[in-house]
Each structure stands twice: as C-alpha cells, then as structure tokens.
Amino acid sequence: MQAQERLVFDRPKVLADIPTHYCPGCQHGVAHRLAAELIDEMKLAEKTICVTSIGCSVFLYNYLLVDSVEAPHGRAPATATGVKRSRPDKFVLTYQGDGDLASIGMAEIIHCANRGERVSVIFVNNTVYGMTGGQMAPTTLIGQKTTTCPAGRSREHEGMPIRMAELIAQLGGTAYSARAALNTVKNIRSAKKAMKKAFEVQTKGLGFGFVELLATCPTNWRLDPVKANERVAGEMIPYFPLGVFRDQTAPAKGPAEVEK
Amino acid sequence: MQAQERLVFDRPKVLADIPTHYCPGCQHGVAHRLAAELIDEMKLAEKTICVTSIGCSVFLYNYLLVDSVEAPHGRAPATATGVKRSRPDKFVLTYQGDGDLASIGMAEIIHCANRGERVSVIFVNNTVYGMTGGQMAPTTLIGQKTTTCPAGRSREHEGMPIRMAELIAQLGGTAYSARAALNTVKNIRSAKKAMKKAFEVQTKGLGFGFVELLATCPTNWRLDPVKANERVAGEMIPYFPLGVFRDQTAPAKGPAEVEK
Amino acid sequence: MTRKSPEKIFIKGNEAIARGAIAAGCKCFFGYPITPQNDIPEYMSQALVEAGGEFVQAESEVASANMLLGAGACGIRAMTSSSSPGISLMQEAISYMAGSEIPAVIVNMNRGGPGLGDIGPSQGDYFQSTRGGGHGDYRTLVLAPASCQEAYDLIIKAFDLAFKYRNPVLILGDAILGNMKEAVSPWKPAPVDPAEAADWRLEGAKGRGPRLHKSLYLHEGELAGQNKRLQEKYLAMQAETDFELYRTEDADLVVCAYGSIARIAKSAVRKLRKEGLKVGLFRPVNLYPFPSGPLAELAGQGKRFLTIEHNLGQMVEDVRLSVRGLADSEQFSVYPGNLPLPDDFEEPIKKALAGK
Amino acid sequence: MTRKSPEKIFIKGNEAIARGAIAAGCKCFFGYPITPQNDIPEYMSQALVEAGGEFVQAESEVASANMLLGAGACGIRAMTSSSSPGISLMQEAISYMAGSEIPAVIVNMNRGGPGLGDIGPSQGDYFQSTRGGGHGDYRTLVLAPASCQEAYDLIIKAFDLAFKYRNPVLILGDAILGNMKEAVSPWKPAPVDPAEAADWRLEGAKGRGPRLHKSLYLHEGELAGQNKRLQEKYLAMQAETDFELYRTEDADLVVCAYGSIARIAKSAVRKLRKEGLKVGLFRPVNLYPFPSGPLAELAGQGKRFLTIEHNLGQMVEDVRLSVRGLADSEQFSVYPGNLPLPDDFEEPIKKALAGK
Amino acid sequence: MSRIVVLEDRCKGCLLCVAACPAGIIRQSGRFNQNGYKVVEVPDEDKDKCTGCASCAITCPDVAIRVYRSKKKEAADD
Amino acid sequence: MSRIVVLEDRCKGCLLCVAACPAGIIRQSGRFNQNGYKVVEVPDEDKDKCTGCASCAITCPDVAIRVYRSKKKEAADD
Amino acid sequence: MSRYTDVIIAGFGGQGVLLIGNLLAYAGMSQGLNVTYIPVYGVEMRGGTANCTVVLSEDEIGSPIIHRPEGLIVMNRPSLDKFQPRLKDHGVQIVNSSLIDQELAEKDRVRSVLVPANEIADRIGNTRMANMVALGAYVKATGFLPLEAVITSLEKVISPHYKKLIPKNAEAIRAGAECVK
Amino acid sequence: MSRYTDVIIAGFGGQGVLLIGNLLAYAGMSQGLNVTYIPVYGVEMRGGTANCTVVLSEDEIGSPIIHRPEGLIVMNRPSLDKFQPRLKDHGVQIVNSSLIDQELAEKDRVRSVLVPANEIADRIGNTRMANMVALGAYVKATGFLPLEAVITSLEKVISPHYKKLIPKNAEAIRAGAECVK
Numbered sequence A, B: 001m002q003a004q005e006r007l008v009f010d011r012p013k014v015l016a017d018i019p020t021h022y023c024p025g026c027q028h029g030v031a032h033r034l035a036a037e038l039i040d041e042m043k044l045a046e047k048t049i050c051v052t053s054i055g056c057s058v059f060l061y062n063y064l065l066v067d068s069v070e071a072p073h074g075r076a077p078a079t080a081t082g083v084k085r086s087r088p089d090k091f092v093l094t095y096q097g098d099g100d101l102a103s104i105g106m107a108e109i110i111h112c113a114n115r116g117e118r119v120s121v122i123f124v125n126n127t128v129y130g131m132t133g134g135q136m137a138p139t140t141l142i143g144q145k146t147t148t149c150p151a152g153r154s155r156e157h158e159g160m161p162i163r164m165a166e167l168i169a170q171l172g173g174t175a176y177s178a179r180a181a182l183n184t185v186k187n188i189r190s191a192k193k194a195m196k197k198a199f200e201v202q203t204k205g206l207g208f209g210f211v212e213l214l215a216t217c218p219t220n221w222r223l224d225p226v227k228a229n230e231r232v233a234g235e236m237i238p239y240f241p242l243g244v245f246r247d248q249t250a251p252a253k254g255p256a257e258v259e260k
Numbered sequence C, D: 001m002t003r004k005s006p007e008k009i010f011i012k013g014n015e016a017i018a019r020g021a022i023a024a025g026c027k028c029f030f031g032y033p034i035t036p037q038n039d040i041p042e043y044m045s046q047a048l049v050e051a052g053g054e055f056v057q058a059e060s061e062v063a064s065a066n067m068l069l070g071a072g073a074c075g076i077r078a079m080t081s082s083s084s085p086g087i088s089l090m091q092e093a094i095s096y097m098a099g100s101e102i103p104a105v106i107v108n109m110n111r112g113g114p115g116l117g118d119i120g121p122s123q124g125d126y127f128q129s130t131r132g133g134g135h136g137d138y139r140t141l142v143l144a145p146a147s148c149q150e151a152y153d154l155i156i157k158a159f160d161l162a163f164k165y166r167n168p169v170l171i172l173g174d175a176i177l178g179n180m181k182e183a184v185s186p187w188k189p190a191p192v193d194p195a196e197a198a199d200w201r202l203e204g205a206k207g208r209g210p211r212l213h214k215s216l217y218l219h220e221g222e223l224a225g226q227n228k229r230l231q232e233k234y235l236a237m238q239a240e241t242d243f244e245l246y247r248t249e250d251a252d253l254v255v256c257a258y259g260s261i262a263r264i265a266k267s268a269v270r271k272l273r274k275e276g277l278k279v280g281l282f283r284p285v286n287l288y289p290f291p292s293g294p295l296a297e298l299a300g301q302g303k304r305f306l307t308i309e310h311n312l313g314q315m316v317e318d319v320r321l322s323v324r325g326l327a328d329s330e331q332f333s334v335y336p337g338n339l340p341l342p343d344d345f346e347e348p349i350k351k352a353l354a355g356k
Numbered sequence E, F: 001m002s003r004i005v006v007l008e009d010r011c012k013g014c015l016l017c018v019a020a021c022p023a024g025i026i027r028q029s030g031r032f033n034q035n036g037y038k039v040v041e042v043p044d045e046d047k048d049k050c051t052g053c054a055s056c057a058i059t060c061p062d063v064a065i066r067v068y069r070s071k072k073k074e075a076a077d078d
Numbered sequence G, H: 001m002s003r004y005t006d007v008i009i010a011g012f013g014g015q016g017v018l019l020i021g022n023l024l025a026y027a028g029m030s031q032g033l034n035v036t037y038i039p040v041y042g043v044e045m046r047g048g049t050a051n052c053t054v055v056l057s058e059d060e061i062g063s064p065i066i067h068r069p070e071g072l073i074v075m076n077r078p079s080l081d082k083f084q085p086r087l088k089d090h091g092v093q094i095v096n097s098s099l100i101d102q103e104l105a106e107k108d109r110v111r112s113v114l115v116p117a118n119e120i121a122d123r124i125g126n127t128r129m130a131n132m133v134a135l136g137a138y139v140k141a142t143g144f145l146p147l148e149a150v151i152t153s154l155e156k157v158i159s160p161h162y163k164k165l166i167p168k169n170a171e172a173i174r175a176g177a178e179c180v181k
C-alpha cells in the first residue's frame, strides 16, 4: 500500500521545519505557508529578498528560509524600494499586518504602489493589532471592541474601516491588487492564486503587486479559532469583499468575481 | 455719478491689507482670497483656527487674520485633529500644497479624512514643490520637467501623478471632496462654491471636507502667468478632472458635472 | 494643592500615569500602541472618555505628536505616551513644539534599543531625552519617576510645568516602572484654572487680534532673538531641579542613578551600608535641568562618584560635567537587554569605593 | 587611492558632496527636497542616473531613510541628504540601521532651528548628530567638513567608513558649506571592490543559508550581547578621529570650533595673532568619535580653551569632558539666526585669553 | 458707468486680468511701482467700456483691483 | 487508501482541521503534546474514510498535517 | 531587623499565577507593608509560562525585580526547572505536586512543600482554584502574613461580577494552608 | 603682506549679480588665488534683491562671509542703502549711476566710482550686460586682478550655448573699465 501512495501535501522546502510562535489557529501560519509554496513552485528562493515588518509576523524571517531584512514599523514598502532599486534583479517580498501597513505605514504603501515598484506585498488583515495586545486597527470593524475602543469602534469617533485593496488598486503603479481570505479551503486556494499573480506582476516587470488576506486573530478577538473563522465569513467578508480590484495582466473584474 | 455706483469687489475684511510674498501670477493669492471671502460671508472669522502647512503658503498666517498654528511639513491634518478634538466648537481650516499633502503628509491626510474629522482642507495642487525651488511633486504630470526629474516625469520610474480628490472621496469619513481650478473666472467661481461646501460639511458636523484647487506656479513652471494658466486648461484639467467626487449633502456626481 | 489622600490603590506605573494625567486635568490623549506602555492608552480610551475628554488613537507616533501640537496650541492639557522607537518618530514635532513654545506632556516608557531592540527596561534614551533628539537647540523638561507614586505625582507636575514654561515636558520611565504595581495615593490637585493659557491660546480671534504659534523666523535677527528667549527660558527652568539624597552625608562614594535603576542601586547601597561601607545615593528626579549644583556641592565635600546606568554610559556625562574641576565619576553599565539586579551593583560600588 | 588630481573645478559644497559621492561609488540616492541642500538631489537626479545609478525622490525623509536601510542591507553604497527637520524624521530608521549594522551615508546641511527655524546656517544639530537623536545607545560616525574640498574628500571617506564599520555615517555641514563655492580637485578614489560586503549583503540565499539583518533581540541576554558588540565597535572607531591644529604650539588659548565656524574662527585667530596674541585653533574633523585624546594633550600642556559654536552650547560639553581634570573650556555662542562674523569672535577670544 | 481701480502698489504686472477682461480694456501701462512691477491700467479711451463684471478682480491673485458698478447696470443685471 | 499524518509536536489543537474535513473524521484526541496542546487524530475506525483531499492540511496554520493520497484515487481524480 | 520577604510565582499562562501574586500583594498592603508586584512576560506572549515577583517589606522597597528569591510558588514543571536553582538557601518553595514529579523538588538546600494543588482544587469543586490552594500553602509555610489577611483581600482581586466565588476561593486558600504541617 | 580682498556684489534678482560674482571668482582662480563665493538669498526668494560675496586671497581663506567688505558693486538703490554703510573706510564701491542717484554715494569715507552701467550697456547694444560693465569698472578701480583674467574667464560662466555672446560681454567689461579714471 505504501508503494501505492504519494505524499500530496507536505511542508514547502523554503519553510523552516520548526514550530512557530503563533497562537493556536492564527492564520499568519497559513499565509506563511502559501508564500513558501509559491517561492518553491516559482523557484524564487535563491533570488528572494524578504522585507519583514513589525507585528506578530516579525519572525517571518525565522520561518522563511530566504535573505531578509527587518524594516521599522510600517516602513517595509520604503525598505523594499531601497532593496529593489539597488538590486532590480532580485525578487522582493514584503509581508505586513494591518496596523503596520494601513496605519503608520499608509504613506509608504501608497507611494510604493504609486511608483509602481516591482515588489510584491502580502498584507494580512486581522482587524486588530495582534502583537501589542489587541488595540484598534484601521481595519477594525464598526462595533468591534478592542482594548483601545472598549465601547466598540464607531464611525462617528474612529471612522470607517479602510479597504486597502481597493485604495491600492486606484494607484497608477499598481499592476495587481486583490483581496482573499484564509477562512476556508476554497478561499485559501483563491488566496494562493492571487498571491501568485502578485508575484508574477513582479517577475514579469509589470508593476506593483498587492494581496490583502483576511485572517483571524483568535487571541485578541477572544474567540476560539473555529469561531474566529466563522467571524471572517460572517462579518469581515461582507465589509471587505473578496475580489480582484486591479489586474494589469487581465481585464478588470469587480468584487465577487473571485469566489466568496 | 459717484453716488450711483456701488463697490462690488473689494478685499475681504479678514484678508490683511498688505502685499503678499508670492510671485507675480501665483494663484495661492486667489485661493487665499476665496477662503477669506467665505470666512467673511459665513461669519467664521471669530471662531476659525487655521492650521498652516510648509510650502510657499506657510505665510498664510500673515494674510488671513485668524488664529493660526504652523504645523510641520505634511502634518497639518494631524495638527488640525488635535485642534478640533480639543476645541470641537471652533471652525478648523488647513491649507496645504501638493508636496505637503500628497507626499510627506499622505498618511495624515488619509487618516484625518477617514476618521471624518470635522475640518476643512484646502489643497493647492500646482504640480510642483514651489517653495523649495521646483522639485517633482506627487502631482507632477507625466513628461513634466522639474529639477529632480530633469528628463521629465516618467510612469516607469516615478509613477503616475496622484489624484487626491478621488482618493480622499473613497474614505469613510469624507463628507465632501471636489476638485476645482483657478484658471478662469468661471472655474474660480466654481472653486468658491466647492470650498463653501467643504466649509459647510464642517459647520453642519457632517464630516471631513476637501477641495483640491488646480493652481499655477509660474516661477517653477518657467512660464509667464498667462501661459501658466493656459497650461492648467491644456494639461492639468485633462488629467485632473474637475468635479465633485463625494458629497454627503447631495447625491453623488461624476466628474464633468461641475463645469470644466 | 491637596496632597496625599489616605486611600491607596494598588496599580501599575502605567496606570498611575494615566490616572495622574486625568487628575491633572488632561483633556486629550493622542497615542499609538507600543509595548511596554499600552496600559496607558488602554486606560485612557475608557477613563478619559468617561471623564469627558478625547481619546484618539493616532495613525502613528508622528501623527500623535502633531495632534498634541494642535491641542497644545489651543491651550488644552494634552498628552501622548509611547516607547523608544515611537519617541524617535516624534522628534521633529517636539522640536516644533519647543520652537513655537507649545506645552505638551510626552511619556516615554524606555525599552531596549537600538532599533527594535526588545521590550524590556532600558535607559538608552537618556541622551535623546535630555539633549533633544530633534534638530536645533531646544530642551524639554525631563522628569524620571522611580516609583508608581512618583509616576502619579510627576505627571501632575509635568502638566503644570508644561504650562508654566510653555514647553514640552517628558516623563522618562522604563518597562519596570510601567509594569510594576505599587500602592499609590491618588490625590487630586486643584482643578485647572479656566484662565490657564487665556492670554495665548488659540480659540478664534474674537474681540482681539489674531494669535499665531509658529517656529519659522525669517527676518534678520528674528530667529536669533527667539533662540535667545528660549535660552533664557531654559535658564529659568534650572529652578525646577529636583533630586533625592540617600545617606550621602558621611558617604565617601556617591552612586548616581535615576529611575528604576536608582531603586535597585538603593538596595545595593543599603546592603553595603549594612556591611559598613560608606556609600550613598544621588538620584536626579529631573534629568533636565540636571541638578548640577547639588552634585557639585557633594563634589566640593570631597566625595567620589559612580554613575550606574542601564545603558552604555550617558548620564555619566552630566555627572562629570557637574562635578568637573572638583571630581570625576566612574561609570558602570548594565547593558540594555540584561535585567539589572542589585547584586550586580555591589562589585562595581566596592571597586569604586576602593578608588579602583 | 589616487588623490588630488590637478584639474580644479569651482563648485558649491553641495555639489562637491554629490560629485564626491558618485566618485565614491554611490549607486543609490534617496531623498526629499529641503533647503539648503536641494542642489544635492538635483545634481544626483541627473548625474547619478547618467552614471547608471538610481535616484528616487522619496515621499518623505522617513521613507528616504528606510529606503537607505534597504539598499544598505544589500551592501550597496547608498546615501541620502537632508537638513535639520528632515534629519529629525530619520531618527528611528538611523537607530534601526545602527542596531542592525547596516552601512549608510547621511548628509545633514544643518539649518537654523528649532522647528521650522530658518534656512540659514546653524550648528544646532550637534547633539542630535553625536549623541544619537534616536532611541537606544547607538552612535554614528560624524564628519564635519569645513571647505568644499573637504566636503568632497569626506563624503568619499564616509562611504569607506560606513562599510568598514557597517554603521551609518553622518556628514554634518551647514548652509554656508552647502552654498559656498570653492575650487575643488575632484580626485577619483579606487573603484569599489566588487567583493565589498560579499560576506553579509542580501542577494538571495544561493549556495548558502539565508542571511538576516535585524535589530530585534528577544532571547535572554541577546540584546545585551548585541549592545556589547556595538560598544566594542564604537571603541574601535576611536581610531578614526581626525582634527586640525592651527598655531596651537605656543598658544595660551585654544579656540575649539568645527565646520564653517572653524573657518571663521580661524580668520579671527589669524587676525589676533597679527596683534601678537597667543591663540590657536583646534578643529575636530570627526565630531564622533570626538578627538578627546589630542585635546587632553593640549590641556596637559597647560593651555586654556574657548569653544565657539553656532548654537547655544553643545560641542563645549565634549571639549569639557575631553579636558576634564586638566582644564575647562569657556563657551561662546552665535545664536542660530545670526550670521557668524570673524569680528564677533575677537572680543570673546580676547576675554578668554585674559582669563576673564 | 462701471469702473475699476487698480491698486498700483499691489499690482505685480502678471497680466492675468488683461487676459480675463471680456471687454479687453486692461493693458500694461509704462509705469513701474515701488516694487519694480509694471502695473496695469484701463486707458481713458476705454473707460466707458467697463461692464463692472469683476472678471479682472476675481482673477487677480493680489486683490489689486477694486470694482465699482453703476447702480443702473446693477438693476439691469438682477 | 489515502491518509493523513498529524505531526503531533507541531499541532496546537486549534481544531481548524476538524472543521475543515469534509469527511468529518478528524477529532481532538486526549493526548497533550510537549507544548501542552491537545492534539488531533483520525480515529482508527474512520481511517478508511479519508479521501486525501488535503482540506485539513490546507487549513492547518501549523503545517502539522501531511497527506498521502493513494495512487488509485489520484488517477480517478485527474 | 525589619520584616522583608520576596517571592516568585510561576506557572503556565492559564494557571492564574498573576492573580495570586496580586492577592498576596494586597494582603501585604492590608498589613501596612510596602509592596511591589511585577509580572514578567515575553514578546512571545502567545501561551508559554508566566511569572511574577512580589516583594513585601516594612522598609521602602528598592528593587522590585529579584533574581534570588526567598520564596517560590511553582505551578508547573518548566517553572520549577527555571526558578528552583535561583531560590535562596533555606528558602521556601511550594511545589504543585499535581503537575510536578515530587522527586524533582530539592529537599536539603531549601524547604520544599509539596502540594497537590490541582487535586485539592478539584476536590473543592473547581480545578482552576489550584492557584489559591498553592497560595494558601505559601502563606502558611512562611508565616509571613496571617492567612486571614489573604482571605479578606480576595475582594480586591476578584471582580464584583464574580463575587459569589469568593467563599470558594477562601476555602481553597484554607485547604492549601492545611496541607502544610 | 599677502594679497587679499573681498567684495559684495548686490542688485535686483534679474541684474546678474551672481553671474559676475562667479566670473570674478574664476578670474581670481586663474591667477592662482584662493577664492570663495557665496550667494545670499532669502526664503522670500520671490523677486527682491540678491547679493553675493567673493573673497580673493593668497592665503587660505577663513570666513567666506564678510560683514564689512573692502569692495562693493551696487547695482540698485536698495543695495546701496544696505551695503554702503558696511563698506570699509577707504574701500571702493562701484555705483550703478543709471539706477542710483549719485548724490547718495559717499564721497570722503570711501572711494565711490559712479558708472552709468545700464546706459553703457545699452550703448553696446544689450542693457542686460550692465553687470559686466560694473565688474569691469570694479576690476579696473581696484587693480587687484588684470582685466584680461576676467575676460578670459568668461567662457567659464557663459554656457557653450551662449558662446557667441562672449565678445559682447568682453566689450562691456572693457567699457566699464574705461569709465574709471
């Protein structure tokens, strides 16, 4: 029987074979694995330079076996610009959380996209500051309670959650911008396809590639991982529609054309 | 005969009766005057706190006879937030250039708009850094030569000019966002209407108000003022369409619905 | 000021700061999350709002500091808090506030650096705090509490000083102070005078000419004039120096340390005193202005000095400058990243006492 | 290094820096406009691109500095330039670069502060430059040219030092240096060794394990270890101190000054020498590490000191610390906002010489 | 009859008003003001062509034009 | 026959795989691993129900599941 | 000599070690002592161990951080491994023998009190009160504070919402104390 | 004593004062002298006056900024008002009498050379060369540099594009020199 079976799912080569520091059910792990799978499949490992950001995923560099540099909080897109402009022959990846990218790093991500830097950005939106203990993020949903909006985020006082994939899609240098989720097998598969496109627009020199991944933070949501996953479907996706918002490699699609 | 005439156009009361430091033909002067007219007409002078920014218009505080504070380059929206949150009963105005608002201050303007701060922002887009001597701005047009893109801005290397009024219109807290121009009498009249709306969404407590004004910088464009004005019509407006991109006080209009 | 109500509460240094700020009449808090001070914004997001104030989570520390500048220009008691990397991002705005004479309170719960460093205690930001990490010659008052009660007391003092001098005031703590709980007497100072700042705050030019807060001075001699005025102000601030002496009278060696490290050093001093060694402690409460006079006085009495810091050696420069011409100071560093322990201090103290 | 080609060109200090950088093998420039250094990015946007390098006008100084960090991590010679407010915004990134040992060259054409200040010359950023305006204990090498030729020479040296020590290097000039034209010999240093940084630069983990540049150190003792390593590096840098002596041999009073002010002080010293007064000049070329040893030597010879600065008194602390135990230093300030003039220096020099 | 008053010490000679006047009656004069700018004027022969439309004033960045409108004209306007 | 291998020292007991398995055959075991997490398992009785679809593994944030697919099944799949 | 003691309390994240640290601190305060309490956490706050240090003293307290404590409450094995070697000679440690092999506890250098805290708490009806059991044992074993001071301080650390659990917690504390001979 | 002089050149923005400052500097360099040149501009760069300072010296140059110069070229009235009082006793100033009332030029304390620079330039055919006329006068009046050094340096400051204008500029310089008796 052993001879008749084939290993169809295993750890990607470029993903270090060590346990992660993430909380149980935290989907940074899924995002890491997808990135690693693509790096393997696209044979990018030997030319990748990864720019990590400050958030729970700062230790990405311990997991992804590629050259890496740690950027200050929010500045990964600027650091990636420095990397890519000095080594245009390399594959440059950034990985950022929602506090990092959409709050403190707003100017850097917008200008990086607008310049059309040939870099690929993985943006993990878990509607909260994970690392620092669950404060409000720019993507925190209306009504969501966090440690710094204990009464729940309100439109009146804190404003609406920012939809980054749509904002980035508007900028001249963006070749690809999409939003996917990591809550179901189907969505994870779509997420990987979107990430692949975001990688390809770089390898093909088309421009800036951006993927927003809706993910859970069970710890700071104070939900068990399965319930947290349900919240993604029930609350996040309705506000953050999945879809491709810009694709220079294909005619534009609206939300909902990538399966929900 | 004297008895039969009426003074129909004169300096607004809140505009100081002193010469400005601007170059001949510079339309910061027009923008200042329109702001002053509205402050007079809306009787806001005694409750206005103006936040000036760093650019040729930093001396606005010498011209507009209202309480003012000078914010660091790009940070006027944050400073205005501090002003408005501490004195919600006051009328808070910021005035920013394109380098200030769309480059270094990108994060602050986006978040200020997104929070829906009840402040009004006048954004003077002259496609160049005026004060520092004509360097490239985020709004510099493709092909436009500046001292830091001597070969002309290219999409490939510097990215596309950013359309701020449209970007701001996307954000949840924005109650009004429009673009007008100062190149013709008609456009100046529309500009004033747009500014009035941007002021009103604040006085009515609806949210964030934003007006982008297309203006000339004859000095750094190296054109005489009349030619510079022609450039606004011929080159700027085609890329930066005039119009209202968000209006919480009225049903949404597309570009071109405000007269070109 | 009614001080020291008897009812004590058992709270973290971070919470003491937040409560003290509200007691001091703080009306606006602008901040951005960063360990190890998150309790402060978290507490404020509830309690300050309940107290009728405004809490804004800014998009960044750059924005926090510039919001502070706006509120300060309106004569409103406002604050921000952060930790080392966040404080670095505020340097431009702090320089602006100092240059335009806008009051503000800024809390730095110093963590290990440089760069991202760690989230443990450190005193690596001493230079940044006392020399002005931003551009230009400005100074901020710097207060360094060593206990939760002092954290409470000094944040109240910080607001008063900020408005007295129209200048930013820094509270410099560390991860120990922020996370440690102690009993605190939450006394209430007299309410803020409604006329505070009435002669300069922005509130609309009603019945008077317009007011302006700026730091740009282009006319010939104008900026020089402003710098001269500022220097005079910094000189006047010297009146605010505050410090603690512990068993220095008959000491041969005076250990100089501030903040949490001073507490730990005090444990060591106490222990060595029990062994009969003549050592004492000098703890500056104000780091700027630095209490140079009192130190020089000790130096004049022929004492020797050892500066103990949780950094590579920063305050030692102020100690040396204070006692110059009379004495010098040895220096002992705990590297940021290591936790300072009283036992570690005994050896260097003994060595310094023996005249190395 | 082939030095001093005979063909001289007549250029501004700003242009000397830009040309020197290209000669030194600078491949990337990231910058944001600010007076008085705009000639540098403007020159680079043309000449660096023609030389096959990359010029990026960043969205801000925060971004410039972080782009620099990215390029430096790849072992590429890269630089930025700015002036005071812009440099304040870079402090976090500079701390990160120092903490993660990434080389970079940063030019600060110091203008008047605090805040927006003015666009004239100033030395108000001495503390920020030499003490680290950012958080943590890091240090940057600081070189302060006093002429256009030296600007050219020192930017070349700056790149070499940055890579030798894997540390940011600051060039501290001012509006005088940046705008003044002098004859410069644009010598060409030896081309950059293609193997420079080969053992640490990021370029894809091909045929080797992955490399990482970071400043986060969370394991017990890890950050302390890094701080210890950094401290050793700073000690090693002491070998780089450079300074100029002018007529100090028989001087009773040594004037200490750097950069443009040192030139102006030199005019004053020269004039007073003609009057028969025994004065000399000590000009540190490196501000960090500060040439303490040579100063102490002069102090040992019984000389007295006067520090003249275009700020409220900053370098004087380094002078006093250098000569402590042997001598002290008087201090004379030109307020930023005023232009320093040789005539102004004569009085204070005479006074200091007379032992006040 | 409507008319404009050019505040000569404020005029910077940018000529935007010249381009803006529908009646085409404003022109550059030969006069320099104290700041060295050549100011504009409406020549006497064209004075009566002014409609008081204020286009010039609206366009002027330096608020260097004052416009007076004849009452008659106004009534007709409204 | 397809099967999964749970790498017990990596499992954090989050139960996402349990929710994801279309066959509904994964369950929490009673076993703690060295990190104190209760690991999951496919009980023996359900082993043959595994289709090798890898849904569990795709969902697992900790790459704690390896999936083997029977050759037969594969052929059928493609 | 003036009264002084310090203790490190350590265990898994969920075991409530910070809570009993706080409780002990309040009890000390109620006795007019100076008290400091400081928790230690990593950035890898995700699970793992937690510990806190409490110092009780008649004098002003210097360092709130103690490297070599006089007392120890260890609720799990990793905590024992880490802190037992740092316990002062003749110090007292409460070892949660429900989760820790009692062979591992030092016997001669220090005084180890083995308390099957989880079992006792289970018996009382709530396994989550193992922390209270251990604290009761510590207070009894050291005799530094009266047990009642701890019990009356319960209301300080248990939110009004859970007030009804106070008697059960008190019972757990007493049960812990009773283990100590 | 070693050779040294310094000069401030001032006028309206468009009068080319920076250009002749540069030219003088190049001429000095061509004579083996050390030279510094520094322009002064305000933030209100918009119009207004411009000036620059040139120092020529055999010795190394200290300050490039001079408060009380030995020489002065003033092209308009505001510049005269500002700089004439700062001119050293016995210093030399070239006063553009085309735009400045000659009554205003001091006569005893300093040596004022009145040059109708605009008229002369007009005569030569290009009123914009008034700056060259004034420089020629300055060079002649001070005698610090040979006139030819200035003329041969023209190619350094006039871009190749405008090369054909060099002879006219040279003519203007000579014409200026000829005014000085």
Ligand SMILES: Cc1ncc(C[n+]2csc(CCOP(=O)(O)OP(=O)(O)O)c2C)c(N)n1
Binding pocket: A054, A055, A056, A057, A073, A096, A097, A098, A099, A100, A101, A124, A126, A128, A129, A130, A131, A132, A137, A217, C032, C033, C034, C035, C061, C085, C086, C089
């Ligand atoms: C300048 C600066 N400010 C603040 C912080 C503290 N900080 C670390 S991570 C983080 C936010 C993390 O949230 P997010 O980006 O959403 O990532 P997550 O942890 O949720 O994946 C913050 C504010 C910092 N390190 N540096």
Ligand SMILES: Cc1ncc(C[n+]2csc(CCOP(=O)(O)OP(=O)(O)O)c2C)c(N)n1
Binding pocket: B054, B055, B056, B057, B073, B096, B097, B098, B099, B100, B101, B124, B126, B128, B129, B130, B131, B132, B137, B217, D032, D033, D034, D035, D061, D085, D086, D089
């Ligand atoms: C932090 C900082 N960076 C740079 C500058 C220099 N600076 C002053 S104004 C300006 C840009 C002005 O351009 P813009 O905002 O477009 O205004 P304009 O002058 O064109 O009206 C810059 C870069 C500064 N003052 N502060």
Ligand code: SF4
Binding pocket: A021, A022, A023, A025, A026, A027, A028, A056, A126, A130, A131, A216, A217, A218, A219, A220, G046
């Ligand atoms: S805190 Fe949230 S984002 Fe961070 S590891 Fe835990 S679950 Fe993931």
Ligand code: SF4
Binding pocket: B021, B022, B023, B025, B026, B027, B028, B056, B126, B130, B131, B216, B217, B218, B219, B220, H046
């Ligand atoms: S430089 Fe441009 S923006 Fe500035 S005053 Fe002149 S014309 Fe106006």
Ligand code: SF4
Binding pocket: E003, E004, E020, E021, E022, E023, E024, E025, E026, E042, E049, E050, E051, E052, E053, E054, E055, E056, E057, E067
């Ligand atoms: S008011 Fe109208 S018609 Fe009269 S001058 Fe002005 S633009 Fe011309």
Ligand code: SF4
Binding pocket: B025, E006, E010, E011, E012, E013, E014, E015, E016, E017, E018, E039, E040, E059, E060, E061, E062, E063, E064, E065
């Ligand atoms: S528009 Fe105004 S400034 Fe310009 S020429 Fe006319 S009157 Fe003069």
Ligand code: SF4
Binding pocket: F003, F004, F020, F021, F022, F023, F024, F025, F026, F042, F049, F050, F051, F052, F053, F054, F055, F056, F057, F067
């Ligand atoms: S491979 Fe599919 S069927 Fe098998 S255990 Fe996993 S999810 Fe269930």
Ligand code: SF4
Binding pocket: A025, F006, F010, F011, F012, F013, F014, F015, F016, F017, F018, F039, F040, F059, F060, F061, F062, F063, F064, F065
């Ligand atoms: S998804 Fe992975 S970590 Fe979670 S329970 Fe299943 S095997 Fe364990």
Ligand SMILES: [Mg+2]
Binding pocket: A055, A097, A098, A099, A124, A125, A126, A127, A128, A129, A130, A137
């Ligand atoms: Mg997040």
Ligand SMILES: [Mg+2]
Binding pocket: B055, B097, B098, B099, B124, B125, B126, B127, B128, B129, B130, B137
């Ligand atoms: Mg502009």
